[in-house]
Amino acid sequence: MSLALRNLVQDKTRFALSVGGVALAVMLTLLLNGFLAGMYAQITAYLENAPGSIVIAQDGVNNLLGATSLLPAGAAVAVKSEGAENVVPILSQFIILELHEKKQPAYLIGFDPKIGGGPWRMAAGREPRNEREVVFDRILAQRHNITLGETFEIMDRDFTVVGLSDGTSSWMTSFIFVRKVAAENLLRAPDASSFLLVTPPARFDDAAMLARLRNVARVQVLPKQQVMANDKQLFGKFFSAPIQLMVAIAFLVGTLIVGLVIYTATVERQREYGVLKAIGAKNGVLYRVVATQAVIAAGAGSLIGIAATYGAARLIMSVYPQFLVVVEPRAMFQSLVIGLGMALLAALFPARVIARLAPAEVFRK
């Protein structure tokens, strides 16, 4: 251990560069996973905070954000007749806003303030009172200097911003809220509803309510948690492949960095390793010395990488408030395991040098 440590820190610049390189690779892995976790939290924020535990959608639609849903007329009445305690209709649709020459996707939710389904936390202002008022996501408004009282064009109509909501932001899309009748006008869909958010009465549990609601024709009945999982799966399907690819690249980069450092340190100390072999040290002992160096470099890099991720995440979220980076304990544990994996793989480079080393060689030099 002592030999390994001394060998490793003998050149401080090289040690610092190797630890820094591993830290960057670990940080990249953690940030990518943090983006994914943050995105999941953001895209499910609406349903997480919306009333009810059951979602009714158009037959064949099993998520909130992926597909346009339009319920058959009379669906709300049919659901109520099955004994639902509370039924909240919303009309929702992805739209593209033009903000300062930039295209910004937003998820428009039309709701009835008396029934619910609107913003759950207001940062400023109030909910819309008429069909010409809108509540904007606070961060989206901040990024584009939109203030309360401002008039804003959504599709072919003008709206006045009367409130700013909190917790409704995402880099993919942000939520904006209007009265349901305003959404009906915008989408030219009078009396239409996309989803019903259903709360069962105290006498039914969710399973019993779900069973009863399956009698309603031409609708999809799903537990809210299932709809949230489907949304995550839909977005995850698209993002997980490139993110996994980048995590794999980060892992390889980290491995190469540690490998290079330990390899160089071993080559430089080739004579000393030869002497150790000549006086009877077995290859196993020398492998351990090399592996220990790799574990120390990778371990230090991983720990610094984890700490740096917190700093980088804070910095990213302050510069780009639409991003949420969630560093989960499980991801940190994973990065430590990844660091250990890098160390063990990296030790293979110098181990090859040691295995080939002839003890007599050192005396001939």
Added chain:
Amino acid sequence: MIRLGLRNLFQNKTRLIISVGGVALALLLILVLDAVVTGVQTQVTSFIDNSNADIIVSQENVRNLHMAYSAIPASFETRVRNVAGVASVTPIHYLTNLIEIGDVSNLAYVIGLPREVDAGGPWRIVAGNPLPADGEAIIDRGVAVNSGVGIGDTVKILGEEFKIAGLSDGTTTISGGSVAFIAEKDFVRTRKDTGSVSFLFVRVKSNTSSAVVAAQIEKQVDKATAQTRDQFAERERQVVNDMSTDIVTIMNLVGFLIGIAVMALTVYTATLARRAEYGVLKAVGARNLHLYGVVLAQAFVSVVLGFGVGLGITLLLVALVPQMDLPIALEVSGASLVKVASVSLVIAALSALLPIKQIAGLDPARVFRGK
């Protein structure tokens, strides 16, 4: 100078492989991310690019299709048809929905087509009918193959059952989705559409400027936006671009930093290993500037090799990904190559700073003292 740098670099093959590999991977991070964004931009416009429409008319201020919603009165069809220079108008119904095949749901742009279609229909049919009749659907061949269905089988779209009447090619879109075509009559019935359509796909007469006709349509038809196909496609790409700009910037920065760390480390260790030789060169009169050139040449050559390897792996991925059934398409753009090449040069220059400092501080006399 370059020769000495090259010999120094190639003297230790393992270190060279690690160094070039590290840079290649760091640049690969940037290249792959750019390729994902470019691939998405191409996918997102495939329907519009192949629509055969010269002009697309939509609800006022709706300028693209992906993640957007447009509804215009069906009566606009006649008004647009009466604009000078218009050859034909095809009303298109559109929304994002799911194609259900058994337990599997596939995201799709669902397009409702009238009986007469001049623009907006499937552009490459590989089996079956070219247009859907009532109760029929034309779906993407890849979706059908992956789900094990074919002509005559049943799929569920908009919650209704449709018989597969045709299979189209090239109709995959963003997020692993596809384009599915059904008859206008079925679309209107399932959506309970109240006299509106999503878009009007307009063909203009020959020798007529699409831009001029589009301007005329906007002038003569209130509450409508008319854009040429190229303008519409550009807006579509802009949606992807604007959504991904920030995340691409962050990831590029991380890739850049990793590239610098790897290169700095390799050039530094290579210089360190040859410290005695550099000392000898200094002792026999080599100027610092000359030695700096050697270090820079090493860094430059490593980065060029790394760029080549990174690009090679990226191109390999571009070729392999379509065969791996992944919901992404990769495409390397010229702009991305220029950007990564520039980043590589900056990495080479910055990574040479540490060893240059090392050489500057090297005392020639030390080599004779054996230090």
